[in-house]
Amino acid sequence: MNILVLKESNFSQEQRIAITPENTKRLGLLGNQIFIQAGLGLHLHFTDEEFVKAGAKIISDPQKILPTVDILLSVQKPAIETLSLLKQEALVISFLDPYLEKTVVNKLLEHNLSSISLELMPRTTLAQKMDALSSQANLAGYVAVITAASLSPKIFPMMTTPAGTLSPASVFVIGAGVAGLQAIATARRLGAKVEAFDTRPVVEEQVKSLGAKFLKIDLGATDATKEGYAKALSQEQLEKQRIAMEKACSNADVIITTAQTFGKKAPLLLTQKNLQSLRAGTILIDLAIDSGGNIEGAKPNEIVELFGTKILGLSNPASRVALHASQMYSSNLFYLLQHFWNKEEKKFHLNTSDEILKICLLTHKKEIINGSVKKFFAS
Ligand code: NAD
Numbered sequence: 001m002n003i004l005v006l007k008e009s010n011f012s013q014e015q016r017i018a019i020t021p022e023n024t025k026r027l028g029l030l031g032n033q034i035f036i037q038a039g040l041g042l043h044l045h046f047t048d049e050e051f052v053k054a055g056a057k058i059i060s061d062p063q064k065i066l067p068t069v070d071i072l073l074s075v076q077k078p079a080i081e082t083l084s085l086l087k088q089e090a091l092v093i094s095f096l097d098p099y100l101e102k103t104v105v106n107k108l109l110e111h112n113l114s115s116i117s118l119e120l121m122p123r124t125t126l127a128q129k130m131d132a133l134s135s136q137a138n139l140a141g142y143v144a145v146i147t148a149a150s151l152s153p154k155i156f157p158m159m160t161t162p163a164g165t166l167s168p169a170s171v172f173v174i175g176a177g178v179a180g181l182q183a184i185a186t187a188r189r190l191g192a193k194v195e196a197f198d199t200r201p202v203v204e205e206q207v208k209s210l211g212a213k214f215l216k217i218d219l220g221a222t223d224a225t226k227e228g229y230a231k232a233l234s235q236e237q238l239e240k241q242r243i244a245m246e247k248a249c250s251n252a253d254v255i256i257t258t259a260q261t262f263g264k265k266a267p268l269l270l271t272q273k274n275l276q277s278l279r280a281g282t283i284l285i286d287l288a289i290d291s292g293g294n295i296e297g298a299k300p301n302e303i304v305e306l307f308g309t310k311i312l313g314l315s316n317p318a319s320r321v322a323l324h325a326s327q328m329y330s331s332n333l334f335y336l337l338q339h340f341w342n343k344e345e346k347k348f349h350l351n352t353s354d355e356i357l358k359i360c361l362l363t364h365k366k367e368i369i370n371g372s373v374k375k376f377f378a379s
Helices: 021-029 048-053 062-068 080-085 102-110 132-151 178-189 203-209 235-244 246-251 272-276 317-339 371-378
Strands: 002-005 033-037 057-059 071-073 091-094 114-117 159-161 164-166 170-174 193-197 254-257 283-286 303-306 309-313 361-364
Touching (some): 021 033, 021 048, 021 317, 033 048, 048 057, 062 080, 071 317, 080 102, 102 361, 102 371, 132 178, 132 283, 132 317, 170 178, 170 246, 178 193, 178 254, 235 246
Parallel strands (some): 002 033, 002 071, 033 057, 071 091, 170 193, 170 254
Antiparallel strands (some): 114 361
16 A cells, blocks of 8 residues: 655654664565655654665655555644545544534535544553554653753752752642653652542552652542543532642642543633632643633643743643654554554555444544544544
8 A cells, every 4th residue: 555654744843753774674675665754754853765665655746646645644634635635444543632623524425434543542451552642642741841840940859969959849630641750750760759639530559659648639429431530520529629739739749740531621620710819939730721721821832931930831741752753653543553554455554443443443434434533523
């Protein structure tokens, strides 16, 4: 099959690339021809020559090749003009943000393109290798802590020196999913004292196993969805949570928020009133900024100073460690293609009744396949 990878359409905000030379080689061995836009990986020190050595053909005029492409791989949604030039029934694999990107979804339908939206990948053991949401969230948790440490006027570990003893920094992590657990682990590795909270009680054990304290708050029913995602809390529950977190927040040198509810706006966890009661010098990192933010007043990739605190909404955090993020992302794509590879026909087998594909397949034959997105578009 002809597989194409283009430079990301919003390069200024997206430094990740959808394929590395290593995965170019692996996809080639399955029987594909990979086409790479010239200069795709230069900013990550992957030269065109390396891609050629791995079996890729370098193209400088993507418009010419688009009508012959079977699979288009991307990190963020491809440009609408790119989708228009693909042949009908080509497959697009990318983060497609289907709940927010109506124009993209409509284009995919109208142009009869099949598409896999990586946000929709089921969070199951079988799909783990293809789970780009997890691989990128893991890096986001790491980036949040490293960024907070670089902004903090305090060091993270305890230090005993002849000049005196410095106590460890206190880090409070709100939301202990993939990113939150990695933030806890990274902060612990740096020697900080860590406390965490999540509405899903099942994570208490995971938090404790990383050497952190779990803050218990009784919010009444806080069940997860059948996919394992947190359910949105009521306004009363959220207010109760804010009050119950006050002490942990005011004891913290660093607060990292990661709370999200899938397909919905992120919950507002810290209002300006809460911020007023924090210690001056507290660093706050909002990892949910791209879905609306957990902290009132947070702005994407801008440090906002409020009541003596510094608040940073980290937009697209994985792009800040783009080399490793691309390595993991392109491996997720490779495993996805390999899992559904038909060896005899040397092609991707788009089996719509497969338990993974029927969930992450966004569009196919002019229809929305994922049940929740279909319902969302019908409403
Ligand atoms: P996410 O990004 O959707 O949300 C981040 C965290 O915020 C979640 O832990 C959620 O419970 C929490 N949260 C939501 N509202 C909150 C609130 N008001 N206060 C505090 N915390 C709040 O989550 P994710 O990291 O994408 O993980 C989603 C689910 O998928 C989890 O159950 C996770 O364990 C599961 N998962 C499973 C696998 C697997 O089995 N292979 C892989 C990855 C993730």
